[in-house]
Amino acid sequence: MTPVTDERRRKAKKATAVAAFGTFIEYYDFSVYGYVAATLSIVFFPSDNPTVSLLNTFLVFGSAFVVRPLGALFFGRLGDRAGRRVSLVASIGLMSLAAALTGLLPGYATIGVGAPILLVILRMLQGFSTGGEIGGAASYIREWAPKDRRSLYISFIPGVGVLGKACAAGMAALAASLVPEDSMEAWGWRLPFLLAVPLGLLCLYLRLKIEDTPEFRDTDVTERTNRKPLKELMADHRGPLTKVMAISTVQNVGTYVGTVFVASYLSTVLDFSKGQAATIVLLAVLTAAVFIPLCGQLGSRLGGKRVLIVSYIAYIALTIPSFLLMGRGSVGLAIAGLVLGMVPYALCQAGTYTVMPEFFPVQVRNTGVAFGHSIGAVIGGGAGPYVSTWLIDATGSTLVPAYILVAFGLFGLALALGAVRRSSSADHLYT
Template identity: 85%
Template sequence: MSTTVTEERRRKAKKATAVAAFGTFIEYYDFSVYGYVAATLSIVFFPSDDPTVGLLNTFLVFGSAFVVRPLGALFFGRLGDKVGRRASLIASIGLMSLAAALTGMLPGYATLGVAAPILLVILRMLQGFSTGGEIGGAASYIREWAPAERRSLYISFIPGVGVFGKACAAGMAALAASFVPEHAMETWGWRLPFLLAVPLGLLCLYLRLKIEDTPEFRRANREEATARKPFKELAADHPGPLAKVMAISTVQNVGTYVGTVFVATYLSTVLHFSASQAATIVLLAVVTASVFIPLCGQLGARLGGKRLLIVSYVAYVAVTIPSFWLMGRGSVGLAIAGLILGMVPYALCQAGTYAVMPEFFPVQVRHTGVAFGHSIGAVIGGGAGPYLSTWLIDSTGSTLVPAYILVFFGLFGLGIALGAMRSSSDPEHLYA
């Protein structure tokens, strides 16, 4: 291959990574805003004399998005494996942005009565349906464009910008909490972060309409080697790799939704920081994580995916309890330090998980395999995590419950990485 062709491919790979990652940024911004304004949403949509009941109802709606993620994974996975990664990426960003914008315009319980929380559930489920396809599409798309020696780094931008999307969601929540009066926050202030989805979504849709599909998928399409029934082939021919992706995704999603989304509510309702302080603490920690993750992706290119995951799981076991202990000291500075410490295992796990998942599947079922496996992990780890944390804290009175949950799943992930992941069918580079 000539130098010109090589440079052209490298240029297209960088463009593909940037456009796919930008869409993931928007998806995670839109999806995470709900968690960062959950305390306000519980008042607007679930008024109750018991604040814990309202918050639990709000997190039940949060969890409803995870229930439909596997359905979204199957829909967008089929679209991506039969029609193309590009088509799936365009459709997922359009649906997510529309659902977020409609959420921002939704009247509350005082106006619509019981119809308000019902509509909130429907819109939240549409967001979950969209997210079910985004990860599989973006990971497959970048993996199939990136040079082999830089795949781990390029793919790490997916969780990296995804975390930055969460940071922007936390930042918008912090700005709203800081500059909008409390009574106004309950009427229109909470809507602002959702409505930002409109211009962001339109920009990303424009960019995704201008990208090419991957050379690997186009070749499979030309050779008529694409799957006729992707999920059927996935279940029949690749059950072992699918189970492994589900397991590592479960650990990754517990770390994500307990360690970066639920923790915002935890800081304000359990540790009694103000809403603006809690949002600021999370913002600083998550921005730090968004820088850590690409560095961890580069480390993964040297260590191999399995070793990077092992390091991340050991780190969860070692540093999570000290991290939450620092957050509970009552000092904003110590809370920032504690949460940033907690971002170390989180960043390692994000980079390792996203780099490993696409490698378990051939091109014919890659989108479906990554999307469905990841979505099942999200249902188990992400959907239940915030609700379980809230319920256990209320039941036991222990403020370290989220730390214990993260340590437990760190041990679970370590067992998977050291045992079940090792088989002759695994890609060799996972252990390089």
């Protein structure tokens, strides 16, 4: 085991910064689609019924989640065999390329049905890339960070991920505010996607300059090259993998219903303008970006598992008041309501990312975290926006997203309390 020297701590901080920056770009590229979904529905799925157009747009959004487990297996295996650094370089390159090509894609009016087909393909490539990013970044930072700082360092993954979403929301808000509606549909929606080009090149350069983790380098070479991570994961780690899937499902419902879907919800359901909706989401997720490292610091003291329990309770208690405030018709109250909803979100993000890598040994950690998290993303993230849109239309209730978040908060709490009853110590909450 490599000793924790001052040089090691310096390298750990650099490694955390570079890995987290890549996650920022991944989440920016992946989230832009959700923040401009209302415009994309017109460009790629023209229809007399705007709800049908939006549902089709969210179906494409969800298609990215279907391939995330495949990306998790590919990049997880790459990271567990060739190194975390190699996996991180490959994932950011693919994501940036897919986002840039999306920004150049002709609309339905230009090439007809080919436009939505190409949109699906590019969206699936983004999902494939994202499937590998989380496992690689979480494993990389966990293996570099000093033990007493792991929760704090790992919390920068969701923290900068939120900043990536904030940047996506900001670009969407800027475009919607400065570009006329007809121009927004013609070319304005492309601008947030094309920003992926310089960001991706910068991150690719930085990731090529970092070292792999000491823990991975210290693992016997024959174990790395002769092993089949997925086979070993399924044979020896099914229990931990199932728990990671469940934890990830709750976290992804909170992410994609509570932050990405809500941008379209504010404009199409609550009748805010697209610019107002993007601004409301921007301010809320910027607040969350501050909350998450604070929750990570809390996790360093209390443990990520305890932070998760608090987050589930907060979802149950705060979500409905949050959506009631958003529904009052005031921009100020909508900001206050969504900021309130960021409290359980931040706690859940910090707790989830801290806990996931601890379930697996170094030999299968990248694959285990990536695959488990991606399955949770398929269930919680891929279906969340679509189901929310469909239920709102079917029931007429504007509180449907709140009910979904509360239901998954109850699921997470039941999972945690069940684990507590089977354990004599809260330190073994899930293991």
